[in-house]
Amino acid sequence: MSLRVVVLGAENVGKSAVTVRFLTRRFIGEYNSNMDLIYKSSIKQEDYVTDIEILDSCAKKNTSIAPGDSVITWTDSFIVVYDICVHSSFEQAIKILDIINKARASVYCPALLLGNKTDLEHRRTVGVEEGHQAALEYNCQYYEVSAADDFVTISIAFQALLRETKIIQQNKPLLKRRKSSLVNVSKKLGAMFGKKDSEMDRKRSTCDVAGPKTIFEKA
Numbered sequence: 001m002s003l004r005v006v007v008l009g010a011e012n013v014g015k016s017a018v019t020v021r022f023l024t025r026r027f028i029g030e031y032n033s034n035m036d037l038i039y040k041s042s043i044k045q046e047d048y049v050t051d052i053e054i055l056d057s058c059a060k061k062n063t064s065i066a067p068g069d070s071v072i073t074w075t076d077s078f079i080v081v082y083d084i085c086v087h088s089s090f091e092q093a094i095k096i097l098d099i100i101n102k103a104r105a106s107v108y109c110p111a112l113l114l115g116n117k118t119d120l121e122h123r124r125t126v127g128v129e130e131g132h133q134a135a136l137e138y139n140c141q142y143y144e145v146s147a148a149d150d151f152v153t154i155s156i157a158f159q160a161l162l163r164e165t166k167i168i169q170q171n172k173p174l175l176k177r178r179k180s181s182l183v184n185v186s187k188k189l190g191a192m193f194g195k196k197d198s199e200m201d202r203k204r205s206t207c208d209v210a211g212p213k214t215i216f217e218k219a
């Protein structure tokens with residue numbers, strides 16, 4: 001059984017950058033991908049090898065940055081990324097955490113709030129205390145990182161989330177894991193983010209054709 005994580009957040013906050021940094025230790029400046037990608041890998045924790053699947057959602061392609069019902073059903077945990085230089089991306093992160101909190105009222109899922117781009121400190125508009133406050137309010141882990149400059153903190157943050165996810169999974173062995181396709185975005189969540197139903201319907205049909213693609217597999 002692999003642990004599943006979905007990475008969410010506004011456009012250009014660095015979702016792909018932090019994911020690839022964690023998996024490969026490298027920072028790749030530009031990503032051309034216009035689709036959701038699933039990275040499969042395995043990590044060593046406390047002498048055990050754990051398989052992981054990370055869904056890197058693409059904000060440019062998706063009708064809503066909020067997780068759809070099917071993503072919530074698929075994943076075991078959430079990473080919500082914002083850019084410390086763009087306050088609106090923090091506000092969007094809060095909305096996502098709010099949706100996650102409501103969704104996990106019935107089935108608890110660990111979550112991690114990541115403030116990215118700390119190398120651009122001179123352009124910061126989101127205070128560290130704002131991040132801490134949100135983490136307290138939404139009961140999630142919180143780190144500030146720089147995908148560009150720093151592998152270590154990103155690794156610590158991902159590992160902490162994966163450790164918590166594993167403990168949660170081990171403690172609910174009788175709960176059947178729910179699996180489904182990854183493409184549906186609910187009208188309700190779309191409405192919360194200001195999308196009209198008709199627009200959602202049109203875009204959803206596009207999403208249904210092209211589901212997420214697995215691009216990286218490491219045994």
Ligand SMILES: Nc1nc2c(ncn2[C@@H]2O[C@H](COP(=O)(O)OP(=O)(O)OP(=O)(O)O)[C@@H](O)[C@H]2O)c(=O)[nH]1
Nearest residue numbers: 011012013014015016017029058059117146147148
């Ligand atoms: N300075 C700096 N730039 C970063 C950092 N992380 C990502 N970037 C840049 O931010 C831009 C967006 O990064 P992506 O990883 O593509 O962001 P994303 O959130 O996956 O983007 P979407 O495709 O919109 O979902 C790119 O130009 C990256 O080089 C960082 O830590 N510091």
